[in-house]
Amino acid sequence: MERITTKALAEAFIDEQVREVRAQVGDKKVLLALSGGVDSSVVAALLIKAIGKQLICVHVNHGLMRKNESENVIEVFQNQLDANLIYIDATDRFLNLLAGVADPETKRKIIGGEFINVFADEARKLDGVSFLAQGTIYPDILESVKQGEGKKAVKSHHNVGGLPDDLAERFELVEPIKLLYKDEVRVVGRALGLPSEMVDRQPFPGPGLGVRCLGAITRDRLHALREADAILREEFDKCGLNQTVWQYFIAIPDIKSVGVKDDSRYEGWPAIIRAVNTKDAITATIEEIPYKILHTITNRITNEVEGINRVLYDLTPKPTGTIEWE
Numbered sequence: 425m426e427r428i429t430t431k432a433l434a435e436a437f438i439d440e441q442v443r444e445v446r447a448q449v450g451d452k453k454v455l456l457a458l459s460g461g462v463d464s465s466v467v468a469a470l471l472i473k474a475i476g477k478q479l480i481c482v483h484v485n486h487g488l489m490r491k492n493e494s495e496n497v498i499e500v501f502q503n504q505l506d507a508n509l510i511y512i513d514a515t516d517r518f519l520n521l522l523a524g525v526a527d528p529e530t531k532r533k534i535i536g537g538e539f540i541n542v543f544a545d546e547a548r549k550l551d552g553v554s555f556l557a558q559g560t561i562y563p564d565i566l567e568s569v570k571q572g573e574g575k576k577a578v579k580s581h582h583n584v585g586g587l588p589d590d591l592a593e594r595f596e597l598v599e600p601i602k603l604l605y606k607d608e609v610r611v612v613g614r615a616l617g618l619p620s621e622m623v624d625r626q627p628f629p630g631p632g633l634g635v636r637c638l639g640a641i642t643r644d645r646l647h648a649l650r651e652a653d654a655i656l657r658e659e660f661d662k663c664g665l666n667q668t669v670w671q672y673f674i675a676i677p678d679i680k681s682v683g684v685k686d687d688s689r690y691e692g693w694p695a696i697i698r699a700v701n702t703k704d705a706i707t708a709t710i711e712e713i714p715y716k717i718l719h720t721i722t723n724r725i726t727n728e729v730e731g732i733n734r735v736l737y738d739l740t741p742k743p744t745g746t747i748e749w750e
């Protein structure tokens with residue numbers, strides 16, 4: 425298959441997929457878990473074009489999204505594309521289950537498992553849905569082949585995992601972008617008119633801020649993380665680093681240090697900046713961020729975010745660090 429590198433090729437791909445999806449689903453309903461990531465967003469936009477309101481999008485907010493992320497999903501899909509969108513705020517469900525859980529892999533399992541529970545509960549309420557759309561892309565298929573060959577993964581990287589049997593048996597899959605690589609998905613997304621903040625979005629792990637609020641998650645530290653991360657992203661946007669750095673984010677460990685604010689002792693968490701470049705996420709190098717920008721970010725985070733009194737910059741490549749801290 426020719427690689428999709430231009431708008432014209434993307435438009436031809438979209439036309440072909442619109443025809444195929446219509447032929448596959450007829451007048452039946454299709455369900456999609458819409459996280460707001462590049463892949464599920466492109467599938468949603470493609471299916472809205474093909475079958476309109478026959479597509480039911482479910483957006484589960486697990487309370488571990490970045491600032492304004494769920495709001496953007498609602499704005500783009502419900503308000504601009506007039507999608508059939510069910511929004512579920514499951515923040516309390518997730519955070520209650522995660523309370524006191526410090527082990528990274530247990531956190532991942534809880535988040536992945538609860539995501540399926542919430543999605544499955546919603547799916548069971550819907551009548552007449554015969555298809556499940558998924559944003560599977562070609563590297564996902566290659567990765568599952570590798571795992572099937574018994575290679576040991578460093579982290580479980582589970583996002584959704586498998587649906588319970590009763591639902592898995594009920595649904596036929598619709599996977600319109602399963603032969604595409606990520607860069608092709610982005611070209612198709614642009615041709616479908618999706619906004620750049622969605623199409624060019626940096627990778628964001630399925631367990632979201634859950635693996636960046638290190639150790640046992642608390643609501644106050646999660647809030648500080650979300651605000652600090654929003655400042656980092658805003659400053660990277662302003663100086664163009666968003667165009668050159670592959671992935672950048674804040675992690676906050678579960679430790680406090682002594683600091684000083686308004687002439688008084690101020691115990692707070694450190695915010696750790698991670699900014700890496702990579703081709704395949706298997707190895708990664710560190711982006712050199714100009715000191716001036718690091719100072720601006722530090723000033724803003726320590727002044728604007730409640731609970732943070734220091735900002736650190738992680739200089740560790742992968743290996744020995746992984747990209748995420750958990």
Ligand code: XMP
Binds near residue numbers: 630671742746750
């Ligand atoms: P690591 O930390 O393993 O991350 O160097 C490599 C890439 O994978 C992302 N990542 C995840 N993605 N579910 C995901 O969907 C996960 O559990 C997960 N853990 C890490 C990470 O953001 C980086 O891009």
